[in-house]
Amino acid sequence: MPVLSREQIDAFWRDGFLMVEGAVTPGQLTALKADIAAWVEESRAHKAPFGPPTIDGRPRFDMGAEHSAEKPALRRINNPSDISAAYRAVMLDARTVDMVADLVGPDVKFHHCKINLKLPGAKTEVAYHQDFAYTPHTNDDVVTALLFLDDIDENNGCLTVVPGSHKGPMLSLFDGERFTGAVAAEEETRALAASVPCVGKAGSVCLMHTKLLHGSAANGADTSRGLYICVYTAADAVPIARNPMPSLNEGRIVRGKEARFARLNAGLVELPKQPKSASFFTVLGQDSKQAAE
Numbered sequence: 001m002p003v004l005s006r007e008q009i010d011a012f013w014r015d016g017f018l019m020v021e022g023a024v025t026p027g028q029l030t031a032l033k034a035d036i037a038a039w040v041e042e043s044r045a046h047k048a049p050f051g052p053p054t055i056d057g058r059p060r061f062d063m064g065a066e067h068s069a070e071k072p073a074l075r076r077i078n079n080p081s082d083i084s085a086a087y088r089a090v091m092l093d094a095r096t097v098d099m100v101a102d103l104v105g106p107d108v109k110f111h112h113c114k115i116n117l118k119l120p121g122a123k124t125e126v127a128y129h130q131d132f133a134y135t136p137h138t139n140d141d142v143v144t145a146l147l148f149l150d151d152i153d154e155n156n157g158c159l160t161v162v163p164g165s166h167k168g169p170m171l172s173l174f175d176g177e178r179f180t181g182a183v184a185a186e187e188e189t190r191a192l193a194a195s196v197p198c199v200g201k202a203g204s205v206c207l208m209h210t211k212l213l214h215g216s217a218a219n220g221a222d223t224s225r226g227l228y229i230c231v232y233t234a235a236d237a238v239p240i241a242r243n244p245m246p247s248l249n250e251g252r253i254v255r256g257k258e259a260r261f262a263r264l265n266a267g268l269v270e271l272p273k274q275p276k277s278a279s280f281f282t283v284l285g286q287d288s289k290q291a292a293e
């Protein structure tokens, strides 16, 4: 039984994104938020990115340079589904997964997940980019599901997207030979002028096409802005670059069955550079909190 209506599916393919309210149950949302609260508390005792490490040996938790015990700035949790039953349950089997199956299914595969957190006053910004440039696949039936963990409005660092930009072109995230993780300044200016905000209540989801141009500003409000971001693909979309955030569950079929064939789109794909630090925010020039500071 489809979860999304024909109109919603058409809107996703026309605009490159779709907002849906009530994408998880109240119980699921409460469990997700309880883990966040515990992790924020834990972060107070740390002065640098900390573990338990991800499967490629990087710290799981990352804080912005402004972090302190009194005012935590925990900004990233890598693959929370590897360490939390609540996050694993939602990644594997929430309504969001059915929605993704309506868009690129019936056979759907998990790629990776993360939490991007902007606590009140956090300086974290996300420069404009298209996810496909970080996680290219043999085809672009790839959906990023951004679940709102808080009520999000235009003041607390909401996601902003450029409707229709998934239809192309792919914009480079390189400046010469250097992988910046962000589009060029003039592209960002154009994107900002054409952007719309994605706002809504906690428990809403923004389903985003992997080629949609998007970014987000710092949180200037006194409310938290958390996103649980899960990336899913059609089962026959096969990664053509190493996963920037490898997970125990990478490649797991969450709906339908495994693919026998990889489906290929024609064309050239610029390959990303792999991050070495705890989060891509450092690639964007936003240093992590470091013990020596």
Ligand SMILES: O=C(O)CCC(=O)C(=O)O
Residues within 6 Å of the ligand: 116, 126, 131, 157, 158, 159, 214, 215, 216, 227, 229
């Ligand atoms: O956290 C955000 O505002 C955006 C997240 C994002 O762009 C990404 O993870 O690709």
